[in-house]
Amino acid sequence: MTNETHNDIAPEISAAPKPSDAQNADAQNVETQNADARDDTRDDETRSDEKYAQKPGAPRSEGGYFSGEEKGEKAKSELSGDDAEAQMRRMSRRSFLWSIVAVGGTVGGVKWLSSRRLDSGVPWPFRRVLQTNEDIAREILAPRRLAPTFARSQIDPIRTNGLIGLDDWDASEWILNVEGLASGETRQLVMKEIKALPRIEMITELKCIEGWSVVNHWAGARFSDFAALVGPATQSGQSPDVKRKPDDVLEYVGLETPDGGYYVGLDTATALHPQTLLCYEMNGAPLLPENGAPLRLVTPLKYGIKNIKRIGTIRFAPQRPADYWAEQGYDWYAGH
Amino acid sequence: MKHLEKKHPLAIRWFHWVNFPVLMLMIWSGILIYWANDVYRVGWGNHTLFKFFPPAFYQKFNIGQRLGEGMAWHFTFMWLFAINGLLYVLYLAFSGEWRQIVPGRGTLREAFQVVLHELRIRRAPLPRRKFNGAQRIAYSSVIVMGALSLLTGLAIHKSIQLSALTSFFGGYEIARWLHFWLTIGFCAFFLVHVLQVARAGWNNFRSMITGWEIVSEPESAQPETTKAAK
Numbered sequence: 418m419t420n421e422t423h424n425d426i427a428p429e430i431s432a433a434p435k436p437s438d439a440q441n442a443d444a445q446n447v448e449t450q451n452a453d454a455r456d457d458t459r460d461d462e463t464r465s466d467e468k469y470a471q472k473p474g475a476p477r478s479e480g481g482y483f484s485g486e487e488k489g490e491k492a493k494s495e496l497s498g499d500d501a502e503a504q505m506r507r508m509s510r511r512s513f514l515w516s517i518v519a520v521g522g523t524v525g526g527v528k529w530l531s532s533r534r535l536d537s538g539v540p541w542p543f544r545r546v547l548q549t550n551e552d553i554a555r556e557i558l559a560p561r562r563l564a565p566t567f568a569r570s571q572i573d574p575i576r577t578n579g580l581i582g583l584d585d586w587d588a589s590e591w592i593l594n595v596e597g598l599a600s601g602e603t604r605q606l607v608m609k610e611i612k613a614l615p616r617i618e619m620i621t622e623l624k625c626i627e628g629w630s631v632v633n634h635w636a637g638a639r640f641s642d643f644a645a646l647v648g649p650a651t652q653s654g655q656s657p658d659v660k661r662k663p664d665d666v667l668e669y670v671g672l673e674t675p676d677g678g679y680y681v682g683l684d685t686a687t688a689l690h691p692q693t694l695l696c697y698e699m700n701g702a703p704l705l706p707e708n709g710a711p712l713r714l715v716t717p718l719k720y721g722i723k724n725i726k727r728i729g730t731i732r733f734a735p736q737r738p739a740d741y742w743a744e745q746g747y748d749w750y751a752g753h
Numbered sequence: 754m755k756h757l758e759k760k761h762p763l764a765i766r767w768f769h770w771v772n773f774p775v776l777m778l779m780i781w782s783g784i785l786i787y788w789a790n791d792v793y794r795v796g797w798g799n800h801t802l803f804k805f806f807p808p809a810f811y812q813k814f815n816i817g818q819r820l821g822e823g824m825a826w827h828f829t830f831m832w833l834f835a836i837n838g839l840l841y842v843l844y845l846a847f848s849g850e851w852r853q854i855v856p857g858r859g860t861l862r863e864a865f866q867v868v869l870h871e872l873r874i875r876r877a878p879l880p881r882r883k884f885n886g887a888q889r890i891a892y893s894s895v896i897v898m899g900a901l902s903l904l905t906g907l908a909i910h911k912s913i914q915l916s917a918l919t920s921f922f923g924g925y926e927i928a929r930w931l932h933f934w935l936t937i938g939f940c941a942f943f944l945v946h947v948l949q950v951a952r953a954g955w956n957n958f959r960s961m962i963t964g965w966e967i968v969s970e971p972e973s974a975q976p977e978t979t980k981a982a983k
C-alpha cells in the first residue's frame with residue numbers, strides 16, 4: 418500500500434537538510450520567493466522544525482491555491498527522496514490532526530443538533546430553518562398561482578388515509594361554527610347555506626405528506642366566497658372586504674373537527690386562494706364519512722394533512738393557530 | 754527519484770469533505786421520508802427482485818415512523834448541499850479545474866479501456882493524468898446527478914409554485930421516482946468510489962487530505978527514451 422512508511426528515521430532527523438540539498442537550493446529559492454510573496458503565514462507549519470524554517474522550497478500544504486498557481490502546469494516540489502517523504506509526513510500529520518478535529522466537529526455538531534430542546538416535536542434549530550424556509554417561500558413565491566388541473570380521464574379512485582378526529586359522528590347534529598368575525602360574534606351555518614354559495618368543481622392532485630398523490634374530482638364552495646359571506650375580522654379593524662382587500666383579513670385561519678380531535682392552521686392567503694374549497698362532493702358523489710362528510714377542506718396548495726375532514730369550527734385568527742401535525746415535528750406551512 | 758506533486762486544490766478538498774457528511778445526512782433523512790411511501794422496487798409485473806427496502810433494513814437502522822424528523826433534516830441540510838455544490842461548480846468553472854473533469858473527445862474510449870484494465874482484461878497501463886476517462890465520466894456524472902437531485906427535489910417540494918419544473922420531469926410522481934433513483938445512483942457511486950480509493954492506496958487517499966501526492970519518477974527513463982529514439 419505505502420512505499421514510504423518503511424522509513425523508520427524520525428521525521429525530525431530525516432527532515433534535516435542534507436548536503437545534497439544544496440544543489441537544489443537555487444531552484445527552491447525561486448519557488449519560495451513566489452510563495453513568500455503570496456503568503457506570509459508559512460511560519461506556523463515550520464515552527465515545529467527550526468531547520469526546516471531555514472530551508473526554502475518546502476511545499477506548503479495550504480495557501481495560495483486560489484491564486485491560480487496551478488493553472489497550466491503542475492505545482493511540483495523539487496524535494497527528493499527522503500525529504501519528500503519527511504515533508505509529506507509532516508503535512509500528513511497536520512492534515513490528519515485537522516481531519517480528526519473535523520470529524521469530531523461533524524459528529525459533535527450532529528449530536529448537538531439532535532439533542533436540542535424540542536420545539537413542537539423537532540429540535541429547535543430545525544424549527545427555525547423550517548420557519549425560514551416558510552418565510553422565503555411566502556416572500557418570493559406567488560401565493561395566488563394556480564395549481565395544475567387534470568382531465569376527467571386522469572381521475573384516480575379515492576384513497577382514504579387518516580381518521581383522526583372522525584369518531585362519533587352524528588350527521589343530524591352537524592353545524593359549522595365560525596369565529597373571529599368582524600361582528601365579534603360566533604356564527605353558525607348549516608349545510609344549506611354553504612351549498613347556496615357558487616358551486617365550484619375542480620380536478621386537482623392531492624399530495625399526501627407521506628409521498629403519494631391522487632387526482633380527484635372535488636365539488637364545493639370557494640373558501641373565499643364563504644369568507645365574504647361571514648365577514649371575517651380584519652387587521653385594520655375596518656369592515657371586511659374579502660374580495661378587494663384580502664390582505665386585510667386576519668392573517669390566519671384555524672379549522673377543527675367537531676370533537677376537536679384534529680385541527681389545522683392555514684395562512685389566510687392559502688385559505689382565500691381560488692382553489693381552496695369547502696368541499697362536499699368527491700369524485701362525483703357526496704362525501705363519505707371517512708373522507709370528511711359533510712364538509713371538508715380541499716386545497717391543492719398544501720399537503721393532505723392540511724385538507725381537514727369534517728370541519729366543525731372555522732376561526733379567523735391574528736396568530737398562528739394550533740396544528741395537529743405541526744405539533745409533532747412537521748412543518749407548519751406544509752405548502753407546495 | 755521521488756518528489757511531491759500538488760494534486761487537489763484546497764477548495765476542492767473542502768467541497769469534497771463538506772459534501773461527504775452532508776450527502777450522507779441527505780440520504781439518511783431521505784430514507785426516513787421514503788419509508789412513509791416505500792413503493793419502489795426492481796422487478797417486472799408481479800416479479801420483484803428487490804424491494805426498497807426490506808423490513809429488516811428498516812429495523813436494523815431504526816427507520817420507521819420518523820417522517821417528520823426526516824423532513825426537518827432534509828429541508829435543513831438541503832441548503833448546505835445546494836450551496837456547497839453550487840460553490841464547487843463555480844470553482845470548477847472559474848479555476849479551470851473543469852478541464853480535469855469534463856469529458857472530451859476520446860474520453861469514452863479511454864473509460865472503456867480503464868474498465869477493461871480494472872477487470873484485468875487489458876494489460877496496458879493507465880494514462881498518467883490526474884483523472885482517467887472513467888473517472889472523468891464518473892465525476893462529471895455525480896455533478897449532473899447532484900444538480901438533478903436538487904431540481905427533482907424542488908419539483909417535489911414546490912410542485913405548485915414550480916409546476917413547470919414538475920411537469921418537465923413528467924409530474925409529481927415521476928419526479929419523486931427520479932429523485933429516489935438518483936439517490937440510489939449516489940449510493941452506487943459511493944460504493945465504487947470507496948472501493949477504488951481503497952485499491953488506489955494510501956498515497957492517493959492522502960492527497961485528497963493534504964493536497965499533495967508523492968510521485969516516483971523512474972531514474973532510468975532518460976536513457977530508455979534515447980534508445981527508443983534511435
